[in-house]
Amino acid sequence: MKNLFKTNKFLKSILISVIVMSTTNQSMAQQSKPIESGYAPVNGIKVYYEVYGQGMPIVLLHGAYYTIDMNWGQLIPELSKTRKVIAIEMQGHGHTPFSERKLSRTTLASDVEAVMDYLKIDSADVVGYSFGGSVAYQFAIQSPKRLRKLIIISATYKSSGWLPEVTEGFKNMKPELFDNTPLKTAYDAVAPDKTKWTKFLEQMIGSATTPFDLGDSNIAKITAPVLLISGDNDGMDKIELVKTYQLLGGAGDFRITPKSQLAIVPGQGHVSLMMQTQTLLGYMESFLN
Helix, strand or coil: CHHHHHHCHHHHHHHHHHHHHHHHHHHHHCCCCCCEEEEEEECCEEEEEEEECCCEEEEEECCCCCCHHHHHCCHHHHHCCCEEEEEEECCCCCCCCCCCCCCCHHHHHHHHHHHHHHCCCCCEEEEEECHHHHHHHHHHHHCHHHEEEEEEECCCCEHHHECHHHHHHHHCCCHHHHCCCHHHHHHHHHCCCHHHHHHHHHHHHHHHCCCCECCHHHHHCCCCCEEEEEEEECCECHHHHHHHHHHCCCCCCCCCCCCCEEEEEEEEECCHHHHCHHHHHHHHHHHHC
């Protein structure tokens, strides 16, 4: 474990931050209970979902290895005051069973659409963080009629969107790195089959180390307004992020307000960014309303 941390400072910082984030978010989640929860049979698997509040629907897609509570515990109570919040746990995460089905962003985005079908939701705003952000990008590409507005938090649509040291960190990931972490504790608390932990990690690590690119041309075709939120120290290549913003219609004619927006939050890393509840909420509500 110590040797892994020495060669993987990025992941070490993330795991340390997760300890703080998980404690805070889960304590907040205990104060907010879903009005509906269950499993949607989609694309050969059962996907777990939770529904909170009433109003215009907004779908939340968590980051890699997270549960709903860990990722969204602080934001759900606020968003659900005025919105119908649908939080999904993707393949192998949280309550959703592990599956040998090939893990791909295309399939996961199809799962999101199928959950919306199951809940009879025609269209929704979609928010994706980290791994969930890349799935949200794919959803925007393949299901444009189901999307109103898109919020991407600390996520990229291609491998080169991360800084080189982050990409290198992914290559050094091993299942034992996750032993005795809040991620393992959260998994054990809700997973339908705890014996699948190692297989789940291997599947996710395989995804993280496989280069991907959803395509600049596909991103440029997204017609929905997009809000990009990034921490200034979250591991993303900010030059690539600005290029993404431009592809989405931002930074064009200064006389016209662009349909998409970019927010870079100072002093925040990949995980700590998700703990800035009021800051995120301010950006999100301004953009959505």
